[in-house]
Amino acid sequence: MRKPVIVVVGAGPGVSGSVARRFADEGYDVALLGQDQDVLDDLTADLEGRGATVGHAVADVTDEQAARDAVRRFGEHTGRIDVLHFNPSAFREKDPLTLAVGELLEDVALGVGALLTVVQAARPFMSAGGRVSVTGSMAADEPWEGAASLGVQKAGVRNLVHSLDKTLARDGIRAVSVTVRGTLSREGAFTPDRVAEAVWAAVTRDDDGWTSEVPYRGQ
Incomplete structure (x- = not known):
């Protein structure tokens, strides 16, 4: 029986890397989509050392065709996508009076x-029991005005997850946003590894009582 597969979109050294490691430790093979080849190489070596088979691709996920092609290649190679984890967001330090409309739209893209792009590309390779997860943030409800676009992104992606979950549930696939209600840190309750543990717990829940948002408060 083939091992389950997780595709991590926006793969890097933070939460996304910790999510990849958490799933690899549970016996998943891993596909990584990111923007930095060196980071992907380092993460690949780590994951392979944990026994995972790893594929990776460098792509700008705002380039719809490039992102679709990368995810499709992963799916065609593995024959399945069991979990799709989405991590990207843009941090632009501009308040609402200096943020241009074009900049806001670029960040929201x-x-x-x-997320729309990669879910649509992954869907043909997902079956009942599949999961879509997203790294959410308390910025969706408590935005910092100094980086106004981030709150818009996190509110928007959470809303989209709700719609995705309702749509995908018809085929036994569920979606969840894990809302991190704290500031990421190197120590304590909000390290990337602790957040990754929350993602694992949210994704591996039964369908009974499923919710499309799970808050992580560091507990």
Whole structure:
């Protein structure tokens, strides 16, 4: 029986890398989609050392065709996608009076729109029991005005997850946003590894009582 597969979109050294490691430790093979080849190489070596078979691709996920092609290649190679984890967001330090409309739309294309792209590309390779997960943030409810576009992205991507979950549930696939209600740190309750544990717990729940948002408060 082939091992389950997770595709991590926006793969990097933070939460997304910790999610990849958490699933690899549970016996998943891993596909990584990111923007930095060196980071992907380092993460690949780590995951392979944990026994995972790893594929990776460098792509700008706001380039719809490039992102679709990368995810499709992963699916065709593995024959299945069991979990799709979406991590990208843009941090632009501009308040609402200095943020241009074009900049806001550019950020939303990354933090929200790209989720549509990769889910649509992954869907043909997903079956009942499949999961879509997203790294959410308390910025959706408590935005910092100094980076106004981030709150818009996190509110938008959470809303989109709700719609995705309702749509995919018809085929036994569920979607969830894990809302991190704290600031990421190197120590304590909000390290990337602790957040990854929350993602694992949210994704592996039974369908009974499923919710499309799970808050992580560091507990």
